Amino acid sequence: MRYIIIGAGAVGGTIGARLAGAGREVVLVARGAQYTALREDGLRFRTPDGEHTHRLPVVDGPAALGALRTDDVLVLTVKTQDSEAALDAWGPAPVAGGGSAAERLPVVCAQNGVESQRIALRRFRRVYGVCVWLPCTFVEPGVVSAAGTPLTGILHMGRYPHGADETARRIAADLEKARFEAPVVPDVARWQYAKLLGNLANAVEAVSGPIADEVARGLYERVRAEGESVLRAAGIPYASQAEQKEARGDKVRLEPLDGAERGGGSSWQSLTRGTGTIEADHLNGEIVLLGRLHGVPTPLNELLQRLANTFARERRAAGSLPVAELIRLADEADKMDEISEAGEADDVVSAAAGA
Template sequence: MRYVIIGAGAVGGAVGGRLAEAGHEVVLVARGAHHEALRAGGLRLMTPEGVRTHRLPVADGPAALGALRADDVLVLAVKTQDCEAALAAWGPAPVAGGGTAAERLPLVCAQNGVESQRLALRRFRRVYGVCVWLPATFVEPGAVSAAGTPLTGILHLGRYPHGTDGTAHRIAADLEKSRFEAPVVPDVTRWQYAKLLGNLANAIEAVSGPLTGEGGLELFGRVRAEGESALAAAGIAYASEEEQRLARGDRIRLQPFDGAPRRGGSSWQSLHRATGTIEADHLNGEIALLGRLHGVPTPLNDLLQRLANTFARERRAPGSMPVAELVRLAGEAVALADEERPPRS
């Protein structure tokens, strides 16, 4: 199989680089300065074992590849807010022998949240979800780092909306030869919703910095509790914290190394790169959506979604709001929600 990594940033670059190291065919898809850097100098993958440069085929879209191959696997690794454009571009791409990518090829969604695979299933017949546990950083155009050791990441994989098949097992086998653990599970969304609850902290980190102080940690506990209430009201199951601990154990340890500090997660990195967008609509916004659908108030997730989007739109620096100010705004948001809640009859 050939892996076409659509979005060769932090996660996509780490997955594509590790697959290439293990001898698999890989094509990297990127845009702008990153695309140009990959074409000119290859992908520099920085890991605890050192820096390696992978000179791989690079494209800026499906037209650059001509007809896709029947054995291609499309790995969608763009941020969720960029998925719709990517799906619209790649779905109609022709495949050698007839048909389109949406009709014939497997599409593996490797993002935070759960929305990308729902969007994908509108166009693609064969959609696979991944619960991405992979600490990686976009360092600069042409370079990404992955600080996990001895495994680079753990990628629970399954058909979406449920089930497994031979393709999932073949992809998992390739990943497991490439410094990943890739359990094939029939209920991948259980793992993704569990990860979603943890990712609710992304906006706090992006707005106010790492969750090291008591105020930030206490706020995250309340934000997560809102998420758990919304999932319970919607009847959505998720893997327990104990299941996650057993699955991960000490298989991934972060090992910092020179030249590629990991200062924040995916949302923090979006603000740091001043991309103008952020994934909060599909993390905190997912909880807000479930809350509205099922009558559960989610004022803290509403606030974080709004703040993160404002920071992204206005290109504010990550971590520039003091935690005390964020906690004050959270208190106001909860008080306002209590005032607006209709009285019980």
């Protein structure tokens, strides 16, 4: 199998480097400064074992590869907001012997949130989801780091929307030879929704810095409680925190890396890099969407979605909103929601009385 990593940033670069280090054939897909750096200097991969340089084929799109091979696996690791463009580019790509990538090849969505695999399933026949638990960082163009040891990460995976098959097992076997744990599960979405609840903290971290004390932790717990209420109302199952803790154990310990200090998570990194976009619409925004569909108020997740998007659009510095101010805004959002609900209730009573 040849792995085509669509989005060779932190997650894609780490997965690609580890697969290449295990002897698997890998092609990196990148753009801009990352494309240039990978082409000129290779992928520099920093780990607790030291820095390794992988000189791998690098392309900026499917045309550079010509006809794809029948044993190709497309691994989608771009941020969700970039998924449609990537899938639109790669879906029609021709495959040797006839047909297109969307018709013949598997696409593996190794991303935060749950939306990309829905987008992919509209285009591709064979879609696989991955719950990505992988501490890694985009350091600078051409350089990524992964501080986990003895395993680099844990990647639950399965067929989307449900099930497991031989392709999933073959991919998982390659990942496990590349210093990942990759359990193949028939209910991968259950793990992804559990990860989504944890990722609701990404926006808190992005706008106000690391969740480093009880005050910030308390805010995140309020945000998470909204998310849990929404998933219950929607009837969506998710792995419990205890189940996640048991699955992870001490398999992925974080070690400081010389010259590659780990910053914040993926949303923090988007702000730090000044990309102009952030994945909040598909993290906090997923909870907002489900809340609106099922009649559950989500004022805190709405607030964080709006703030994170504003920070990205205006290219504000990551972590620049004091956490005390964020909590004040959260309290205000909660209060306004209570007033709105009371007003709606009064309207219902008045309408009933008039009838």
